[in-house]
Amino acid sequence: MKLKFAPLIRVSTETQEKQGESLRTQKKQIQGYVKNLNGVIPESCWQYSGQESATEGHERKKLEQLLTDSAKGIFDAVIVVDVSRWSRDNAQSKAGLEIFRENGIRFFSGTSEFDLYNPQSILFLGMSAEIGEFFARQGTQKSLLNRIERAKRNIPSSGKLPFGRLYDKTKNEWGIDEKKQKDLQWAANQYLEGESLQKIGKTLNMNFTNLWRILNHRSGVEWTIHFKSDKLNIDEFVKIKIPRLLPQETIEQIHQKSESNKTFTHGHIKHQYLLARTVFCSHCGYAMYGQTNNGSGIRYYRHARHRKIECDIGFWVPASDLEDAIMTHLFKIYGDIDEMQKSMLRAIPDNSKVEKLRDQKQAFGNELEKVEGKLQRVIESIADDLISTDEAKKVIEKIREREILLKGEIEKIRPQVENIPTKEQIHRRAKLIRRQLEVVYFRPGRLKKMTFDNKRKIIQTAFGGKDSEGARHGVYLSKPEKAGGPVTYEIKGIFEDVQGQLSKKKEKENSLTNR
The missing domain is CATH 3.40.50.1390 (Resolvase, N-terminal catalytic domain)
Structure with missing residues (x-):
């Protein structure tokens, strides 16, 4: 067989x-x-x-x-x-x-x-x-x-090229796919104007999670490749310089909006709180959360318990009263687009100082690119046997010291300038708010015609971001100095700060909640 x-x-x-x-x-x-x-x-x-x-x-x-x-x-x-x-x-x-x-x-x-x-x-x-x-x-x-x-020599050597980039192997040059760049620029503008990534992705026939990743991490001048092998004990990240698809200012706006979305979108909530995650105690800085009385159904904003900074956990404020007061202020400010833009510009601490900081950050960034270029040339010299390892070690140590210093200076400046809007950002945000308010008349008495979602969009636009010191925008409450006294609030947003008090009727209600 x-x-x-x-x-x-x-x-x-x-x-x-x-x-x-x-x-x-x-x-x-x-x-x-x-x-x-x-x-x-x-x-x-x-x-x-x-x-x-x-x-x-x-x-x-x-x-x-x-x-x-x-x-x-x-x-x-x-x-x-x-x-x-x-x-x-x-x-x-x-x-x-x-x-x-x-x-x-x-x-x-x-x-x-x-x-x-x-x-x-x-x-x-x-x-x-x-x-x-x-x-x-x-x-x-x-x-x-x-x-x-190869990656260290700025040559793509892993997987697909990043979105919108081209590489000419004969010339060893990077290029840009102009159509994809235009698509991404349009997507960025739509996203910053409040459109959902899901809808933008459908229009461009792109997966929205991939679109988010490109907007946030792949639209600048760096592409990070991770080389990893456990068996060979290799675990290295290499940054490749690639052509920019979006201006740095636009990328920073996208980062701010993404951070803002983390604050405002946390899933379904049983009871609606218009100012959820935007109300803070002015004394300790902690966020106050919404709570509803099971018997009366009245909603409140109350102080959080068990925090590191000691504060008065018996501080309660009626939610409806505070929301009406804040929306009335915002309605007055946003009703006049010219005045709104002026208010936003007045909110910038010192425009000349901010511009100087931005210029300094750019200068440090340019110098950092030169330092990284020197480091790359040393690495190439080692690979070509033009310099010994011992000689290279001394040079690399000096370059690394300079690199660490420059990165440190950039990180000092970054929070001071990234949280301050530019004039272009202010104009864009003012137009967005104006469109959101077109559904009603520009009079406080018309607030009742706005849906919760429409009001919430205005809150998100007004309080999305942080100030120059890194503090979140929102409503900061101060407890009455005397029993029965009024609760004072300060509105910190993209416009100049606004202070106010709850009405006498509301003060009386508030005094009953501070027991």
Whole structure:
């Protein structure tokens, strides 16, 4: 009775499989070997052939299927062109050969049979697997290190190019896909004007989570690639300089809006609080949260308990009273777009100082790019053997010191300028608020016509962001100095600060809540 052979034919890359040369060559060789051995290859046994990594540590589904089927009586023997096609992982090789022994499967390399019960055969196959594993791991290491070095020379060497960028291999130059850049610029403007990323993504036929990632992390001048291999103990991040898709100012606005969204969007809440997450205690700075009296159904904003800074946890304010007062103030301010813009400009502490800080930040950034360029040239000199490792070490230490100093200075300035809106941002936000108010007349008496969602959009626009000191925008409440006295509030937003008190009627209600 003729032996039924199961060929194990593998190539390491998809390119090899598409070209088909290695597969065809191995198939032709094995057909010749099986004919010489007077055996047959059942048609179903060709399923174990195809593209599959021979690199150690990589999953090999076809081999796993072969091992599983070895217990089903489908074939009597396994055949490979040479032992290197069997395994490059000695641990997996031993496990696989043990399964063959248990199931009575014979093993052939070409026309030579390896007796799986013979210690010499097992030794030879084990040594072949170890040698194969060594070369595979060495090849992986060289490939990974070469990719890291290419990345350090600002050459893309990992996966797909970042969105909207092109790379000319002949000129070693980066470029921009102008259509994608225009799409992203449009998306950024829509997002900053209040449109949802889901809707923008549908318009551009893009996944909205990917769009968010591009807007927040892939629209500037850096692309960070992470090279990682646990077995080779390699874990390195490399930053590649790429063409900018959006102005830095626009990117900073996107970051501010994303941060604002984290504050305002926290899922469904049973009771609606217009000023949720925007009311703070002026004494300790902690946010006050909404709470509803189960008996009366009256809503309140109350002080948080168990905080690090000691404060009066018995501080309660009726929610409706505070919301009406704040919305009336905002309505008056936003009713006149010219006055609104003036109010916003007056809120900027010192415009000339801010501009100087922005210029200084830009100067430090330019200097940092030069320093990083020097570091890159030193690395290239080491790779080209133009400078010794010891000589390079001293130079790199000085460059690193300068790099750390510049980054520190930039981080000092960053919060002082990122939280201050530019004139363009102010004009954009004023127009947005104006559109939100077009649904009603510009009179306080018309507030009742606005839906909760419309009011909430105005609150989010007014209180999205932080001031120059990093404090969140919102309503800051102060407890009455005397029992029965009025609660005072200060509105800190994108406009100049506004102070006020609750009406006498509301003061009386408030005094009942401060027990």
